[in-house]
Structure formats: structure tokens, C-alpha cells
Amino acid sequence: MEKKEVTLMKGNEAVAHAMIRCGADAFFGYPITPQSEIIETLALLKPWETTGMVVLQAESEVASINMVYGGGGAGKRVITTSSSPGVALMQEGISYMAGAEIPGVIVNVQRGGPGLGTIQPSQSDYMQATRGGGNGDYNVIVLAPASVQEMADFVDLSFELAFKYRNPVMILSDGVIGQMMEKVVLPPIKPRRTEEQIAKECPWATIGRPSSREPNIMTSLELKPEVMEEINIHLQEKYQLAKDTETRCEITDCDDADYVIVAFGSAARITEKSMEIARKRGIKVGLFRPITLWPFPEKELRKTVAGKKGILVAEINAGQMIEDVKLAIGNSLPTAHFGRLGGIVPDPEEIVNALKTKLIDNE
Amino acid sequence: MKKEIIISGFGGQGVLSMGKILAYSGLLEDKEVTWMPAYGPEQRGGTANVTVIISDERISSPILSKFDIAIVLNQPSMDKFLSKVKPGGILIYDGFGIINPPARKDITVYRIDAMDKAAEMKNAKVFNMIVLGGLLKVCKIVSTDGLNKALYKTLPERHHKLIPLNMQAVEEGMNLIEEVK
Numbered sequence: 001m002e003k004k005e006v007t008l009m010k011g012n013e014a015v016a017h018a019m020i021r022c023g024a025d026a027f028f029g030y031p032i033t034p035q036s037e038i039i040e041t042l043a044l045l046k047p048w049e050t051t052g053m054v055v056l057q058a059e060s061e062v063a064s065i066n067m068v069y070g071g072g073g074a075g076k077r078v079i080t081t082s083s084s085p086g087v088a089l090m091q092e093g094i095s096y097m098a099g100a101e102i103p104g105v106i107v108n109v110q111r112g113g114p115g116l117g118t119i120q121p122s123q124s125d126y127m128q129a130t131r132g133g134g135n136g137d138y139n140v141i142v143l144a145p146a147s148v149q150e151m152a153d154f155v156d157l158s159f160e161l162a163f164k165y166r167n168p169v170m171i172l173s174d175g176v177i178g179q180m181m182e183k184v185v186l187p188p189i190k191p192r193r194t195e196e197q198i199a200k201e202c203p204w205a206t207i208g209r210p211s212s213r214e215p216n217i218m219t220s221l222e223l224k225p226e227v228m229e230e231i232n233i234h235l236q237e238k239y240q241l242a243k244d245t246e247t248r249c250e251i252t253d254c255d256d257a258d259y260v261i262v263a264f265g266s267a268a269r270i271t272e273k274s275m276e277i278a279r280k281r282g283i284k285v286g287l288f289r290p291i292t293l294w295p296f297p298e299k300e301l302r303k304t305v306a307g308k309k310g311i312l313v314a315e316i317n318a319g320q321m322i323e324d325v326k327l328a329i330g331n332s333l334p335t336a337h338f339g340r341l342g343g344i345v346p347d348p349e350e351i352v353n354a355l356k357t358k359l360i361d362n363e
Numbered sequence: 364m365k366k367e368i369i370i371s372g373f374g375g376q377g378v379l380s381m382g383k384i385l386a387y388s389g390l391l392e393d394k395e396v397t398w399m400p401a402y403g404p405e406q407r408g409g410t411a412n413v414t415v416i417i418s419d420e421r422i423s424s425p426i427l428s429k430f431d432i433a434i435v436l437n438q439p440s441m442d443k444f445l446s447k448v449k450p451g452g453i454l455i456y457d458g459f460g461i462i463n464p465p466a467r468k469d470i471t472v473y474r475i476d477a478m479d480k481a482a483e484m485k486n487a488k489v490f491n492m493i494v495l496g497g498l499l500k501v502c503k504i505v506s507t508d509g510l511n512k513a514l515y516k517t518l519p520e521r522h523h524k525l526i527p528l529n530m531q532a533v534e535e536g537m538n539l540i541e542e543v544k
Contacts, residue, residue, distance in 0.1 A: 272423030
């Protein structure tokens with residue numbers, strides 16, 4: 001067997017390596033802290049000289065996402081990366097992609113907001129990511145990496161999901177996961193798809209019309225409401241299929257736990273340490289980590305928390321995922337939230353203290 | 364074995380690269396490693412710190428409230444991290460620029476005058492390697508051999524000629540560090 005090479009790199013660097021290795025056709029993006037290492041690493045690796053992948057610094061995030069729209073429409077594997085204020089600018093394009101059923105991948109290495117906010121880490125774009133973010137009834141599949149390894153692994157997975165559902169897929173990371181260095185085994189090298197493969201796998205793509213069929217048209221515009229309703233119903237059926245089949249989560253030490261902490265991404269990593277501390281103090285606590293934030297792993301959560309004494313939702317925001325937790329479990333259990341705002345990242349002790357003051361002491 | 368380390372000083376002192384070399388040495392010895400910088404708009408002269416965790420087991424949080432080892436290289440870092448060393452832990456500091464030396468009795472304190480030594484060696488850039496040598500003397504997290512290999516792996520080839528000088532700085536640091544009682 002081929003020996004896997006273990007390297008040390010930042011989450012951002014891992015994303016850049018992974019996109020080249022998984023056969024991405026193009027990257028369009030604009031630098032912004034804390035994700036600039038992605039475009040910097042691409043510039044260093046020069047994939048246009050090896051795989052032929054296009055790397056282009058666009059004039060803005062609005063331009064980037066519309067370049068993704070164009071490339072995705074031609075059946076290409078295209079990706080853009082940014083951080084919160086930049087991703088806010090992209091929302092129109094993402095909505096248009098969902099409407100026109102164009103696959104593409106967006107990476108958001110979140111920083112604190114609102115507005116230009118701060119360059120420090122945050123998870124405050126949860127709602128924007130999981131509720132579509134732009135106009136119209138649509139959803140984006142959202143994956144939340146909690147390690148550098150997952151930053152690398154989720155790139156190819158996102159492309160697979162994007163093409164399976166013909167829909168944008170977002171990797172919702174943050175400044176902690178983007179900036180930290182860890183061991184990573186880079187994904188295997190896949191060649192870029194040939195024009196013939198794209199024509200075969202993406203019959204909908206706008207890659208030149210053979211005389212055998214009508215033109216493919218990629219648009220989100222439809223002026224007849226009865227047709228537009230049909231299109232929306234079709235989209236909703238797709239989203240339902242994703243809800244039924246694509247939920248992912250990681251459940252740690254919940255079997256014997258009295259309390260469950262629900263956390264995603266970097267907050268889940270911090271919570272792992274909180275669990276160690278709490279268990280040393282005799283508090284039995286487990287961790288439920290949603291990996292897909294949309295679709296949210298509702299069924300898995302309901303099953304995990306059944307019979308527990310309470311749930312703490314730990315997020316680096318003012319309380320966003322807690323709404324999905326409550327939608328999933330109703331009022332069946334005491335549920336509290338803990339978060340830090342504006343770029344402050346909580347330390348493990350703070351989460352243990354919140355568990356104590358917000359749940360245990362209130363019993 | 365699990366060591367949770369904070370290295371903190373001025374930007375430009377080589378704090379982040381010292382952490383990176385340490386983490387890479389750990390990786391070469393098949394350990395789990397995490398390197399988490401406090402990133403910001405700071406440049407040379409501002410504050411910089413990095414958390415390095417080296418462990419035999421899977422690492423949980425990259426963000427920590429307490430540390431086994433703190434390496435503090437200026438007064439603001441001392442003010443911030445002295446209280447965050449676990450009881451029984453280690454604090455290493457460079458005497459240069461420290462106005463208030465640490466007064467805790469429940470930790471082991473070491474002093475290493477690496478700034479002076481680097482000046483004596485007429486090479487300010489080896490400052491961080493002197494400190495790293497001191498760390499490895501008092502806590503053998505990784506071997507010097509592993510460190511040497513890590514330098515060859517992390518530095519671009521055009522800088523490989525400088526590695527013997529860096530390893531000499533590590534050696535100097537090992538001889539220089541002393542416990543403050």
C-alpha cells in the first residue's frame with residue numbers, strides 16, 4: 001500500500017492543497033483575513049502549470065461568485081473562498097446558483113461581525129449559511145470542519161455533493177480552524193475531468209450544443225408563476241432528499257452522560273477539552289457535533305439526548321444553532337446557550353462554568 | 364505524554380517559527396501536534412503568541428486556559444501568562460526587558476538570557492533557537508536530533524547552510540538556562 005505522507009499545515013493551506021488534488025478546474029477569490037493563506041498557497045503551488053487548474057484573483061467577491069456561476073454552469077468543478085464580509089457580498093450569486101441549479105463550492109473562514117467587524121474567529125454566520133442566505137426558498141448544504149484534516153477532506157466531499165444535488169455547497173469554517181496547524185494526510189490525487197466526462201456526467205451543462213438536443217439554458221428567471229412554482233417544488237424535493245440522506249454528525253461519550261453539549265467546528269474542539277475537565281470533576285458530559293449544519297442532524301440529536309438532564313449549546317455567537325436544536329427536540333429538555341462574541345474565542349473552562357451555572361445549578 | 368505550551372513575546376522575535384519548529388519536530392516523532400497562533404494586524408514590535416500542544420494522544424482544544432509550560436519573552440507576556448501556568452508547571456523567561464520577575468512558588472521558574480547570548484553570537488536571528496534549546500534542556504519534549512531533522516524539513520534548501528549555526532544556538536541555550544530559586 002502507498003504510504004500516506006503526514007504533513008503539518010494550516011487549515012487554509014490544506015484547503016488549497018485539497019482543491020488541486022481533487023481535480024478542481026478553477027478557483028476564483030479575493031483575499032481577506034483570516035483566509036488569505038488559501039489564495040497565497042495556490043499562488044505558491046501554481047496548479048495552472050501542473051493540473052491546468054485556473055487560479056484567478058477577481059476584482060471582488062461579487063465577481064468571484066459569478067465566475068463560479070459561469071464555471072459551474074459549464075459543468076466545471078469551481079470553488080471560491082472568503083471570510084464573513086466577503087461571503088455576505090456573495091449571497092446574490094449563491095441564490096442565483098441555487099435557482100439555476102448550478103453546482104459550486106464556497107468556503108467561509110468566518111470572522112466576527114456584523115459589518116466589517118473584526119478579523120478574529122467567530123461562528124456568527126451560522127444563520128446566513130443554514131437558511132440559504134440570499135433571496136428565495138433555497139438551501140445550501142453546509143459542512144462544518146473541526147480539524148485541519150476535515151478542512152482537507154471536505155473539499156472533495158463538497159464537490160461530490162454539489163454535483164449530486166446541482167446546488168451550492170458551503171464549508172463553514174472559522175479563523176481558528178483556518179489559522180491553526182495540525183497533522184494532515186492530504187487526499188489522494190484525482191485528475192481533472194475531461195470534456196467528454198463532463199458531457200457524459202453533466203448533460204445539463206452549457207458546453208456547446210450538439211445537433212441532437214435543444215440548447216441547455218441556465219437561469220434562475222421564470223416569469224410564469226405556475227412554472228416557477230413547479231421549479232420551486234422540484235428544489236424542495238431535492239432538499240428533502242438531502243435532509244433524508246446527507247446528515248452527518250459525531251457523537252462522543254454521550255452514552256453514560258447526564259448532560260450533552262452541542263457544538264460545531266472550533267467550538268466542538270474546545271468543548272472536547274471542557275468534557276475532560278468536567279469529567280475529572282465528576283460531571284458526566286458528552287458531545288454532539290453536527291458536521292452537516294444543513295441538513296441539521298435532527299433525528300440523531302433527538303436519539304442522543306433522550307433521557308438526559310439537559311443540553312448546553314456552545315457556539316461562538318449569540319445563539320444561532322440553538323434554534324435548530326430547539327426545533328429538533330422541542331421543549332423536552334432544559335436547553336441553555338453559551339457563547340462569546342465579536343471575535344473572542346471561549347476557553348474550555350468557560351464552557352464548563354456555563355454548564356454548571358446555566359444547567360446544573362438550576363436543577 | 365501531553366505538553367500544553369504557550370510561547371509569547373514581541374512580533375519579530377521568532378515566536379511563531381519557534382513554535383512551528385517544535386511542532387514539526389513532534390510530528391517527526393509520530394506525536395499529535397497542534398499549533399495555534401494568536402493572529403492579528405500586529406507586525407514587528409507588536410505582541411505575538413502561539414499555543415503548541417504535543418501529545419501521544421488525540422488533541423482536543425487548540426484554545427487553552429492553562430498551560431504546562433509558558434515561555435515569556437517580554438513583560439506584557441509575563442503579565443498575561445504567569446497566572447496561566449498550571450501548579451507544578453514550568454515558566455521560562457528571558458531577563459531582557461522583564462521589570463517584574465515572576466514570584467510564584469508553586470511552579471518551576473527558569474531564566475535564559477537569550478537576547479544577550481544572541482548579541483554575543485552577533486546574530487539576533489538565532490535568539491529563538493537559543494530559547495528553544497533552553498526549553499529542551501528542562502523538558503525533553505522532542506530530541507535535538509528530531510529538531511535537526513525538522514529544520515531540514517521546514518527550511519527551504521537555500522537556508523540549509525544556516526542549520527549548523529541554529530543547532531549551535533540550541534546547544535548554547537541548553538548551557539545557558541538556569542533555574543531561579
